[in-house]
Amino acid sequence: MTDPSGANAGGAGSLHWIPPLQGANNYNVWHIQMEDVLTDLDLYGHADGSKLKPNSKVEVAITGRKDDEGNRLPDLEVDSDNPLYASWIKADRKALSNIRLRVDGSVLTHIQGCTTAANAWSTLEATFQVKGTVGLIDVVDTIDTREFIPIFSILNEDKRTTFSIT
Template identity: 30%
Template sequence: MSTMSTVDGVAAVFSSMPTPAFSQMVSMKLNHENYLLWVAQVLPYLRSQGLSGHIDGSLPAPRQTVAVDPAEGSGGRTIAINPEFTSWYHQDQLVLSVINSSLSEEVLATVVDATTARGAWSTLERMYASSSRVRIMQIRMQLATIQKGDLTAAEYFRKVKRLADTLAAVGKRLEDEEFISYLLRGLPADYDSLVTSITTRPDTYTISDVYAHLLSFETRQEYHTAVGQISSVNNANRVPSRGGGAFGQNGRGGRGRGGRSQPGRGNNRPPARPPSNNSSSSGTCQICGKGNHNALQCWHRFDQAYQAESTVKQAAAATHEYAVDPNWYMDSGATDHITSDLERLTTRERYTGGDKIQVANGAGSSHEASSSQRQM
């Protein structure tokens, strides 16, 4: 009964399986930064073809030559090439070709002297394996310190997933609970209610469940933010109501030049009839000083430029004394009014400054502190 050698067995398996194109199985070339991902693609391909023994040392090279017994009647034993070595060598060069074809130009220069697949693989491992272990530690540190920041929920999830996938590619796959803990740790404070809901639930969440809850929570946040902005704009554009009656602009009662309260500015009602000592009873108008009508019936009631003759004469004659204007005017919106008659004021504050007062017609006076009052 004949037996099949190990090399022949591997060759038989290799020849019986359909061999996919290597370029279809390995899509990236090795550079100085992607060794972990490169190994994750090349190694499964070689295993699927039964060729991984050429790189891990489990399939060493057979003897290159063997002694052949001479034929009957011929001379002594002769040396011949070992057919097992020939088969092994062909497969090893195939593996070496696969490795070299997946290297970038800069990395290929480092293994150009390698004559076997094992030699090329060992050289690459020495160059990048130690740095890859450091890379694994760096990835875990990134996962431990990652923050959502200004990223959307989808962008943040993909960022964490890429790091986890890199670890999985080199055999350091994270469990679902560990992945979720890294994901929740980097969320800001306004996601605390979501984090509490997930971490306190007795049922086990999958990564897909957490991702769906994360997207739903972000959608609700965006909705409430939009509603708040619309409410703020509406409040800013709302025209404040203007007070009437005894309250003028800014909710304060306006005061005329005579010191008495006037209707609020913007009020369409006519000015309230002021109290009078003798004008109403005698039928003399307080605006124009003429008889047979009162201030409510006067044609000059809304003419702010009108001044009675008696008022003009008094203003022209006054040089150091301020004559009280008996006329009533529409509220000007002023907050400060001056009078020398304390009885006309409801709130009194003695003025102690030395400023001069000048009115619209040019008359003015520098009042002493004892005779000038200021109403705020």
């Protein structure tokens, strides 16, 4: 049986193995797969920032107090530790660990200083997400075109062959 909290999701992601993020060339596929992994572990809200960090302290009102003679005392407000805060910290750390365990070492350097899953997630998005034509050109420039020369030679031999890049 799987642990729905994601507590056992560490171990290099034995439950959810995906190829590690290597850079812009596989970011889009990695991003979709990581959304699924984190969603399955109920941790995606930490990555996208929708699961907001609660306050570490909460005000608690103590009412109905009476003195030794039975006279009513004024209500008292005290600060108390918020149990939701500790749970949030633990879950966010699990989300951050799941992200870090699924990136290549060269990519890890970009997020090694991140202290929250949302910070790591947004840093990776800003660094590797291909945006617009210029971003696409950057990715295409990283492809080794020598692998594609034979196919282009074949296409050029048959002048009737047409193709388009969209």
